[in-house]
Amino acid sequence: MKKSVWMFPGQGAQYYQMGRDLFTHEPVFRQFIERADDLAKPLINQSLIDVVYQERSNRFDPFHRLLYTHPALFVFECAMAELLEQRGLRPDYLLGYSLGEYTCLVVSGAAPFADVLTAIIKEAELIEYCSPTGGMLAILDSVEIVERYKNEFRDCTIAGRNFERSFIVSASRSALARLQAFLKSAGVSTAELPVDYAFHSPDMDRLQNPRHLVLEQLSFGVPSIPIISTAHRGFLKGVSVQSLQRATRSALDLMETVRWLESTGEYLYVDLGPSGSIATAIKYILPKTSGSEFVILSSPFGHESENVRALTQKCNKYFGR
């Protein structure tokens, strides 16, 4: 039987109305989010439920204000994990991508949900006060073009590699605009991420000390489920202030991480994020010969409840229930 990997994405995966179907139809999901909202509201003076689920004229407006996206994305992922667990599903491994490593802390039992939520809110606040604004660009080409167009990429940092023909760079807004214009003329497709900061780049260095002060307030236990980090490109030996600093500052490599994992067996990759972005990348990473499968539970197209039901049935079949 295949081992299951629950995967948690980071900044960029969020959008308004994410998880609306589950919020409406799944009390477990809804109650989890309501509890989180009660914890977050006294700190940020705003209801995350209002921010995410209020009716707006254009639901496809980018959801980018970090103070809200940071906790909202984390809460979504934890609520999704809670829902699957309540349905009797258990992961063999957890995989964290950037902010998703914070979710892994909670799902693995290494730190309490409320404490990590508070830390994430503090981190978002401190980023807004300490880091220069910037952005991130997904580039649909091989990372080798960075070498080829050295001059055009000079002000950018490679933030992560997702699959053979997809990587992400971080930079200031003006540098990204220049790069995007150039890549367009060179026939390379790009997509801006809905973020206002150059994560995983030297622009985040002024945050390092404030974030350390926040993270050292957490007490870390031993994860009861092994955590795979895309920053570490393998299993984390333990969770610590350092592992979380690395999760948000180092370059990520999903491709190398999954290739390494594939060399150890066949897996059922389940994306617990709102947009299915990691599972989509995995589709491109998996070799044709791989026996692994991937599952997307949530996407802007909705039908989350149905997807959760289908996954539950599939796993019950595995277990012969």
Place this chain on the structure above:
Amino acid sequence: MTRIYLFPGQGSQKVGMGEGLFLRFPAQVAEADAILGYSIAELCLSDPSKQLNLTTFTQPTLFVVNALSFLDRLVLTGELPDFVAGHSLGEYNALFAAGVIDFSTGVRVVRERARLMARESGGAMAAVIGLTADRIRDVLKNANFSGIDIANLNSPGQTVISGPENEIVAAQSWLEKAGAQLYRRLPVSSAFHSRYMVRAEQDFGKFLQSITFAEPRIPVLSNVSARPHLSADLVANLAAQITHPVRWTESIEWLLQKPDPHFVEIGPGNVLSGLLKRIRMGA
């Protein structure tokens, strides 16, 4: 509950302020040091050249300590305020807390403000306790002190006046005779928040044209209007603050109308907490 953060201004500085903060925020301290050209930590902790009470040094230093105190508050509690206000220089910390200016912009703006204000030397200031501002105005008018302006309306019974040194010296006996319980000269050599700052106001207004201001994420009370800043008037208002009285009492009274207001003073000392108590008592 309405959470309100208050940032103190000149007068709250003291040697030793910021102790512990400088080690917690080394990158921000280094950034400020690089802009100012001296060590903030050394100035605050030991003040070896006796500069801390010179306006040119006081203002940027206090801005940095207030700003780091605010960041540390976030580190410890994560609680963002619903409203922010600052007394004179402290208004720039309120603007930082509202995301209107970033840290390095704040240091640069405050350094220029301090330079221009200190340039207009030759004036004096005094705090008058125990008389209402209206009563002070009457006494000064009847005694023909036409050169004195009201600089800070700190509480119903605490007002700071600004003017030429000879008039500030001479006004003491008149105001004491009229019932002032205390008349205390402030350790500054300029008449801040008065007509004598017009040149500073003009030059600072020009300087502010080069600064980019973001929309406030949190309402910021204006010293000039005692109401939240409006983005359209921000630059004119900040320049005018130098020649206008700080309407602190009205600012606090406006904030006290908010549901269940909780005030926290962010920065060295407790001057503003004392004023808050007086305003609540009507004194």
